[in-house]
Amino acid sequence: MLGYIVAALIASAAGGVGAADAAAPVVSVQEDGVGEADRTARLLAGMRDDVPTRDWRTRGYTKRLASAFEHFEAKVGTPMQAWAERAVVQSAGDTVFYPFAGADFPTAHRLYPKASRYVLVAMQRGGPLPRPDVLDREERELLLAEYEGLLTGFLRRGFFKTQEMNDGTSGQATVRGITGLLMAFAVREGFAIRSIEPIQLDDTGAVVVHAGDRARGATWDSVRMQLTRRSDGAPVVLEYLRVGLSNMNVKPGTPAHAFIAGLADDRVILKAASHLPQDLNFSHFTDLVLAQAPTIVQDETGVAYDELTHRFAVELYGSYAQVNLLFDDEDQNTLIEAYRSAKTVPRLPFHVGYRKGTQACMLVATRPAGAPGAPPTGP
Numbered sequence: 001m002l003g004y005i006v007a008a009l010i011a012s013a014a015g016g017v018g019a020a021d022a023a024a025p026v027v028s029v030q031e032d033g034v035g036e037a038d039r040t041a042r043l044l045a046g047m048r049d050d051v052p053t054r055d056w057r058t059r060g061y062t063k064r065l066a067s068a069f070e071h072f073e074a075k076v077g078t079p080m081q082a083w084a085e086r087a088v089v090q091s092a093g094d095t096v097f098y099p100f101a102g103a104d105f106p107t108a109h110r111l112y113p114k115a116s117r118y119v120l121v122a123m124q125r126g127g128p129l130p131r132p133d134v135l136d137r138e139e140r141e142l143l144l145a146e147y148e149g150l151l152t153g154f155l156r157r158g159f160f161k162t163q164e165m166n167d168g169t170s171g172q173a174t175v176r177g178i179t180g181l182l183m184a185f186a187v188r189e190g191f192a193i194r195s196i197e198p199i200q201l202d203d204t205g206a207v208v209v210h211a212g213d214r215a216r217g218a219t220w221d222s223v224r225m226q227l228t229r230r231s232d233g234a235p236v237v238l239e240y241l242r243v244g245l246s247n248m249n250v251k252p253g254t255p256a257h258a259f260i261a262g263l264a265d266d267r268v269i270l271k272a273a274s275h276l277p278q279d280l281n282f283s284h285f286t287d288l289v290l291a292q293a294p295t296i297v298q299d300e301t302g303v304a305y306d307e308l309t310h311r312f313a314v315e316l317y318g319s320y321a322q323v324n325l326l327f328d329d330e331d332q333n334t335l336i337e338a339y340r341s342a343k344t345v346p347r348l349p350f351h352v353g354y355r356k357g358t359q360a361c362m363l364v365a366t367r368p369a370g371a372p373g374a375p376p377t378g379p
Contacts, residue, residue, distance in 0.1 A: 037196050041180075044130070065152070084297075088364060097263040098121070106188075116235070119266075121243050124242065126220050128217065176217065197209055198222065199222045225239075247282065268295065271352065274301060298365070300363070302363070305338065320361040
């Protein structure tokens with residue numbers, strides 16, 4: 001613990017990240033099997049059972065977070081996983097690619113609980129391991145209050161608001177990046193955290209360990225977590241990449257384009273994506289996914305319905321009658337008509353995506369067998 005305090009003081013004196021964000025070399029599991037990362041994650045997730053009785057504020061945080069996670073589990077987590085077992089093609093060892101994800105690891109895991117690698121991409125900064133245990137009481141209370149706001153907002157809605165996420169993890173916010181959110185979700189989803197390290201794209205678009213100074217916040221823009229699934233001890237990798245997906249960044253010949261091309265032939269999830277995959281400014285990204293993905297599980301904010309039906313067999317779930325008012329120029333009339341004309345559409349037993357005044361929708365797009373990018377058949 002003293003080493004963490006010294007690192008925090010050095011970083012603060014150098015004008016770098018603050019005490020709550022101080023970076024260190026890879027944080028690994030210790031000999032007792034419970035490392036600093038796992039302990040911190042359990043605190044942020046409201047799962048620590050070693051909080052002193054006199055620390056009533058932290059105990060209150062733990063109680064409120066437990067209640068919020070229970071609500072999410074009942075309304076979204078359990079029914080989403082049960083639905084996915086019936087509706088979504090998946091197999092053990094899958095890689096799952098979730099663009100525009102922010103810190104939404106629960107959706108990726110509930111849709112594909114048997115995957116061995118999850119790759120989430122968004123524009124928020126990852127950030128180094130938060131260390132509430134080195135803070136004084138006032139700083140720690142402020143940090144936990146900000147985590148509570150971000151976590152409970154997601155657990156109530158089932159998605160993160162981009163502006164809320166940006167405001168809550170940058171600028172003057174005490175929470176410096178989304179790594180802590182990913183950690184909290186990982187332990188709540190049944191994983192132990194073995195290690196956390198900073199990563200980046202190399203010139204070929206491959207994901208590699210970041211060679212920069214780990215006392216600098218910018219080194220931790222993207223992170224990799226080595227996890228262990230507690231139910232069976234299986235190793236699982238969770239990677240978060242801070243990568244822009246617009247055409248300005250995903251140009252052919254760039255590392256970002258090669259990175260997306262390397263993932264687009266894996267299982268793809270698109271949810272609460274602000275209709276960006278339908279925007280011409282994101283066409284390079286969308287074209288790669290359309291050309292390569294074996295399956296796409298999405299709400300209406302992902303790839304345009306017309307584009308999906310040209311290449312995939314698309315199953316409709318839930319209902320869709322109008323777009324959220326924030327996106328009133330993106331009605332997708334063909335999708336509305338598809339729901340209206342379908343003889344039967346299975347209900348969706350959980351809420352997902354932006355609130356529209358009607359039940360949410362999910363689309364499961366599967367490339368026909370034998371087509372390029374189609375999932376394998378047989379054992």
